[in-house]
Amino acid sequence: VMLVLQPWTSGAVLDDESSKSKTVIQIDDFNQTGYIDSEVFYTADGEAHVSRPSISWLWPNQALVMARTGACSVAIEDRGEIWVIGGRSDPNPLQSNDETPTSMVEVLDVENKSWQPSGVAMPYSQQYCEAEIIDDQVYVVADWMRNSNPAELPSGRMQIFDLNNDTWFNGTSMPIGRGNGGMAAYDDSLYYAGGVRNPTGTDSTNQTWR
Numbered sequence: 001v002m003l004v005l006q007p008w009t010s011g012a013v014l015d016d017e018s019s020k021s022k023t024v025i026q027i028d029d030f031n032q033t034g035y036i037d038s039e040v041f042y043t044a045d046g047e048a049h050v051s052r053p054s055i056s057w058l059w060p061n062q063a064l065v066m067a068r069t070g071a072c073s074v075a076i077e078d079r080g081e082i083w084v085i086g087g088r089s090d091p092n093p094l095q096s097n098d099e100t101p102t103s104m105v106e107v108l109d110v111e112n113k114s115w116q117p118s119g120v121a122m123p124y125s126q127q128y129c130e131a132e133i134i135d136d137q138v139y140v141v142a143d144w145m146r147n148s149n150p151a152e153l154p155s156g157r158m159q160i161f162d163l164n165n166d167t168w169f170n171g172t173s174m175p176i177g178r179g180n181g182g183m184a185a186y187d188d189s190l191y192y193a194g195g196v197r198n199p200t201g202t203d204s205t206n207q208t209w210r
Helices: none
Strands: 040-042 048-050 072-076 081-085 105-109 114-117 130-134 137-141 158-162 167-170 182-186 189-193
Touching: 072 130, 072 137, 081 137, 130 182, 130 189, 137 189
Parallel strands: none
Antiparallel strands: 040 048, 072 081, 081 105, 105 114, 130 137, 137 158, 158 167, 182 189
């Protein structure tokens, strides 16, 4: 897998002119290309609006086993599951400074809308991380030690779950640890953007890494 065998490389800074999206094609008479505007209406100022269907929300049969923040999630379509991974647990919301990072993984069965703990937790706790799937592996990347005292900086940890044999193993850590950023998978690579390092979260960046 490329992300394990090759190191992370720095991507373009987000506000770099050369990295901005370019217009590839422009169609002036969009409505003459087969577009049906039966659900479109126009306001007096000439703006077009789309009538969207109503959306109804369903409650799962029970809540998460562990209330937490700073977790990441990933949908595993082949299994019909949504995973909530790691995060920062708070045993008693009425008490201060009792929050701890967790390695717990909880699974939502999309069919019956029920949560249950995964049979295999992560080897190491990870909070304010991101998760994506490439091929048959789940990548959990980044961490942030929010409000740690004494101050602790992120390790840039990567943990990988192999969906074929249900095991975790370590991947290549980020060259500069950070957390609380955003990540996406594209063309067999991971792209991590933004994030912070210091415990107070005051050093956000617009840099991207692949």
